[in-house]
Amino acid sequence: MTQTVTAAYGSIDKAANAFDELVSEGYPREKLFLDKETNEVKVIVPETSQPEAEEILNRHGPDEVQARPYEAP
Numbered sequence: 874m875t876q877t878v879t880a881a882y883g884s885i886d887k888a889a890n891a892f893d894e895l896v897s898e899g900y901p902r903e904k905l906f907l908d909k910e911t912n913e914v915k916v917i918v919p920e921t922s923q924p925e926a927e928e929i930l931n932r933h934g935p936d937e938v939q940a941r942p943y944e945a946p
Contacts (some may be wrong), residue, residue: 874919874920875918875920876918876920876941878916878918878923878927878938879913879938879940879941880913880930880933881913881936882914882933882936883912883936885909885912888907889907891914891930894932894933895916895926895929900916900918904917905917
């Protein structure tokens, strides 16, 4: 099952750094979203990759990280 992992940060700098690290770790840009208004990073990953994505997001000091099943638009 595919998951959407969302991390909320207290600043855009933290969110941008988390986004950049996901890109540098090889996550496809089309599966990553940076919301500059809410300072959130969202990544769509297979369930098997969820722990790794959460670890990367947690390195940047998020206020909250949550995962939920991906719902296609």
